[in-house]
Amino acid sequence: xxxxxxxxxxxxxxxxxxxxxxxxxxxxxxxxxxxxxxxxxxxxxxxxxxxxxxxxxxxxxxxxxxxxxxxxxxxxxxxxxxxxxxxxxxxxxxxxxxxxxxxxxxxxxxxxxxxxxxxxxxxxxxxxxxxxxxxxxxxxxxxxxxxxxxxxxxxxxxxxxxx
Amino acid sequence: xxxxxxxxxxxxxxxxxxxxxxxxxxxxxxxxxxxxxxxxxxxxxxxxxxxxxxxxxxxxxxxxxxxxxxxxxxxxxxxxxxxxxxxxxxxxxxxxxxxxxxxxxxxxxxxxxxxxxxxxxxxxxxxxxxxxxxxxxxxxxxxxxxx
Numbered sequence: 229x230x231x232x233x234x235x236x237x238x239x240x241x242x243x244x245x246x247x248x249x250x251x252x253x254x255x256x257x258x259x260x261x262x263x264x265x266x267x268x269x270x271x272x273x274x275x276x277x278x279x280x281x282x283x284x285x286x287x288x289x290x291x292x293x294x295x296x297x298x299x300x301x302x303x304x305x306x307x308x309x310x311x312x313x314x315x316x317x318x319x320x321x322x323x324x325x326x327x328x329x330x331x332x333x334x335x336x337x338x339x340x341x342x343x344x345x346x347x348x349x350x351x352x353x354x355x356x357x358x359x360x361x362x363x364x365x366x367x368x369x370x371x372x373x374x375x376x377x378x379x380x381x382x383x384x385x386x387x388x389x390x391x
Numbered sequence: 392x393x394x395x396x397x398x399x400x401x402x403x404x405x406x407x408x409x410x411x412x413x414x415x416x417x418x419x420x421x422x423x424x425x426x427x428x429x430x431x432x433x434x435x436x437x438x439x440x441x442x443x444x445x446x447x448x449x450x451x452x453x454x455x456x457x458x459x460x461x462x463x464x465x466x467x468x469x470x471x472x473x474x475x476x477x478x479x480x481x482x483x484x485x486x487x488x489x490x491x492x493x494x495x496x497x498x499x500x501x502x503x504x505x506x507x508x509x510x511x512x513x514x515x516x517x518x519x520x521x522x523x524x525x526x527x528x529x530x531x532x533x534x535x536x537x538x
Contacts, residue, residue, distance in 0.1 A: 301522045363518040363528040365489065
């Protein structure tokens with residue numbers, strides 16, 4: 229079944245995606261509109277699990293501070309300090325591109341799904357699996373930060389790209 | 392001879408007038424000193440006894456290194472103050488018990504400590520709170536607090 233992510237399934241997905249590759253010539257270029265629509269639907273409704281799990285951490289200022297701290301140490305290289313790609317030179321030159329975490333595409337996931345993405349990553353994008361690299365507490369606090377992102381550009385650019 | 396005696400007498404008088412007051416005070420104090428001995432001894436005795444009655448807080452040493460804490464499990468008693476010592480043998484680490492509001496951060500190769508008193512019973516998991524590498528998220532320390 230397509231929504232169990234075992235190696236057979238992955239092979240099938242790979243073949244499906246490989247069908248697009250000759251059209252792109254393997255270069256990292258932006259996907260087309262219908263490809264984006266299809267994959268977005270598939271991610272939200274089929275591939276990304278854990279829909280119903282609720283965030284065990286309280287939705288308060290302390291958790292937000294913790295989430296921002298963890299995000300800043302670990303996620304900023306690709307997502308920018310504000311989660312909206314500010315200052316990240318290659319965000320739109322990856323295939324698939326790095327989405328703005330403030331976009332409806334990302335915000336429409338449930339908290340549990342966001343946690344799933346943080347735990348497992350998204351293949352074949354550059355989003356890595358972080359289960360075990362960050363603790364469950366840190367990952368859940370990042371989910372809270374994603375729900376309360378600062379205004380785009382308000383935190384400046386990641387230092388690694390500006391000094 | 393008399394000149395010498397008179398000279399001595401003058402010097403003594405001078406000493407008495409210039410240093411007279413302080414010298415008198417000092418000698419007064421010196422006479423009172425033996426009286427202080429008893430209360431002083433009593434105070435020392437009380438301090439000594441009370442320190443031993445409570446016991447100095449227990450010291451627990453935890454060593455952090457990539458990617459675990461050792462010991463990985465500790466048991467404390469509710470209401471008993473304890474000194475938690477965190478040592479790192481490699482990079483910077485942290486130890487945080489969110490529900491007990493306890494957090495330590497230790498620099499690479501260094502040591503740090505905090506004194507706290509667990510105020511509730513139960514099982515708590517402390518996590519490393521300073522990103523230290525790929526296994527950072529799996530560093531955990533189990534804390535049991537009993538009555």
